[in-house]
Amino acid sequence: MSYKVICSLNKIDEISQLIIDKIKTVKTIILRGELGSGKTTIVKSVLKRMGVNDSVTSPTFSIINEYDFAGNIIYHFDLYRIENIEDLDVIGFEDYIYSQSICFIEWPEIVLSKINHKYLDIQIRYLGEDKREIIINEID
Numbered sequence: 684m685s686y687k688v689i690c691s692l693n694k695i696d697e698i699s700q701l702i703i704d705k706i707k708t709v710k711t712i713i714l715r716g717e718l719g720s721g722k723t724t725i726v727k728s729v730l731k732r733m734g735v736n737d738s739v740t741s742p743t744f745s746i747i748n749e750y751d752f753a754g755n756i757i758y759h760f761d762l763y764r765i766e767n768i769e770d771l772d773v774i775g776f777e778d779y780i781y782s783q784s785i786c787f788i789e790w791p792e793i794v795l796s797k798i799n800h801k802y803l804d805i806q807i808r809y810l811g812e813d814k815r816e817i818i819i820n821e822i823d
């Protein structure tokens with residue numbers, strides 16, 4: 684799968700549906716893009732569309748947020764503040780991504796070498812106040 688679009692907020696729901704279709708087989712979703720590009724916005728939209736009722740906030744300070752979904756837990760990471768890979772061992776990061784749980788990961792750069800299964804790579808580029816380029820690739 685390879686998908687590329689230039690869009691504003693009003694297209695996010697459509698893109699979220701595409702991601703939801705993929706999540707059936709790909710459980711790790713990484714979101715790359717500068718601060719304010721729209722990573723958390725996509726996670727919020729996907730979870731809302733999946734029917735998660737919890738309010739979704741950025742895990743910038745908590746590192747991990749958990750959401751209930753149909754008796755399972757969905758994990759949402761923001762690794763912006765993680766400086767050393769050892770800090771991830773402390774939270775048991777690998778256990779999360781090797782579980783069959785859905786994991787959304789913002790600022791994934793530090794863990795890319797640890798993911799050795801299929802994942803969805805979402806890249807967002809800020810083009811203007813209401814304009815983003817979103818590129819989605821399935822990586823095997």
Ligand SMILES: Nc1ncnc2c1ncn2[C@@H]1O[C@H](COP(=O)(O)OP(=O)(O)O)[C@@H](O)[C@H]1O
Binds near residue numbers: 690718721
């Ligand atoms: N596709 C988009 N088009 C226009 N604005 C967007 C889009 N995605 C997000 N935004 C806006 O950008 C701002 C930052 O989004 P956020 O998801 O918090 O970014 P990040 O998590 O990458 O730091 C929010 O005000 C949001 O409404």
Ligand SMILES: [Mg+2]
Binds near residue numbers: 724789
């Ligand atoms: Mg964010």
